[in-house]
Amino acid sequence: MRLETLAVHAGSRIDPATGAVAPPLYLSTTFERATDGSYPHGWIYVRHGNPNRAALEEAMAALEGGATALAFASGSAAAFAVFQALSPGDRVVISKDLYHGLARLFREILPAWGLRVEFVDLTDPAAVEEALRTPARLVWVETPSNPMLRITDIAWVADRAHAAGAWCFCDNTAATPILQRPLALGADGVVHSATKYLGGHGDVMGGVVVLREEDAFARRLREIQITGGAVLSPFECWLILRGLRTLPYRMRAHSENAMRVAEFLARHPAVKAVHYPGLPDHPGHAIAARQMTAFGGLLSFQARGGREAALRVAGRVRLFTRATSFGGPESLIEHRASIEGPGTSTPEDLLRLSIGLEHPDDLIEDLDQALMEKPH
Template identity: 45%
Template structure:
């Protein structure tokens, strides 16, 4: 199947008892057994597996070209499961421009458990490779990054990780498998905050992991089963429903995203626009190589004044865009990373990596582009 068909049919089948086209919401915690240790079917207890969650996990594996998908209670729960297969003394090399929640988990939870983290600009491959030593067990990528839209060459980093026998995980939340398939490029694990584009409607909190090796999938499933970070059946249903229109929504997100980025680059109040589809983006060549159907719906920009007050005023004036955290829904959202999504990152660290107080992040939705541009125009006045 090609991708547009996989989002609807990949890994899916009609429900066996009734023939239902969509899997029912199996709102049950447990399943009857005919004799101790002999369940009627393959399911025993919903923390281990649930038919609705299984349907979602099979869809996730299909659209990312993996062998196993796992659905979690949030994106951070999915990230946490990866961390749980590490041990004290292990080292992780991570993107310097990380989502604030991931940075908080790494620095305030797992550093206390004896795991050491190195943060590096992943566009500097020599520097990244120089950090690998005998204790390095994982490279953690975001590409594009949140919120500075920096790109990393997944295939080149995968080549390094294989040579050094280090596991590679890629947060594919911003790009989605519609645009980018990390497993095909050599990654071992793909992570999603499925709250975002996979769900697509701002109505569910969810996370996902997809792997290309069965043994690694078993390790991650055990970490999930043993600690309980599962996605419930109703939320699984909502994400699965969202995936069925992922290709349609992402096409419009990309169409609107590039037009918003072009508009902002020409506006006199705007200093810099971060969008991988612009030829001015420093990693535009990487974007063209590994983002296969467009450049996404995330656009970040700063003001010529460099003033926080201008960013705040702009965010208070938008009308079609909603001032809110999160991203990837059908509706357009606007965000101030320094005080919202990345507030947990220390000020000096934010300054170091370029998250300035005048930085605004837009999640461009699927509304009519004329309405979005008009809203930006009035707010920038």
């Protein structure tokens, strides 16, 4: 079954009680027991499971081509659960360029749990080979990375990780299973912030882990999900499942719009550099073209004139909204170094763009006037 069809039908069934075509919303926190103490309907308590969560998890496993999926209260909670499932003393190799919230998790919280974390440039084969000479339990890839849009060769890194006795997990938030399927490229697990493109409307927060195998690690993750309780609410599951139905077509439009904007920015005299893997001169373009079906709606660029020039552009847009996050229908612009704070490695002249579903000519006109306007 093709992805467009899976997106519409996976996890969705006609309601047997009413014949409703749209999935019902089940808000009950608890479920009736039989007189013998069993649970004849299969549900116990909302933390253990819920029909809406089961439907979303089934759909995400199908879209990523995995054996099982687990939905969490946020993308960070999903990632945190993966690392909670490891053992004290385990060593983890992490992408050097990645979402700053996860970088903080790896630097400030996980070491206290006894995990040894090493940040490595996973786009550099020599650096990967060197890092894996020391035993590791897991290699964490983020591609395309946020906010520099660096591209890691998933198949190659997964192969090297497996040769070293490590698992390979991939943060697939920016690409989604529509543009990139890490499990098919050899990864063992995929993590999403469902807050972004999966939900797709900027009105829900959630996270998902999809695993290649239903094995002991999957059972450990399920135990952490249920006992730890960082589960996704029924309504949020319902919203994300609804978002999945249009995901293939939204990702196509996001990608087409972003390519148009990136090409415009690459020609603009006020722009120093554009980071978008769809551009032929991007250092990861060949790998991205091989492992992605399109290049996504996220891009960043560096303004000539440094931090002040970048902030000036962000302050003068009229159609873009100055806000964090990405993946919604409206286009957003953000000065990443400001939100990431002290110690950030993001260039001070960089602006991250989430390209939405507006007409690309309107987005280009807005950026053009913001870039060309001179300070008073």
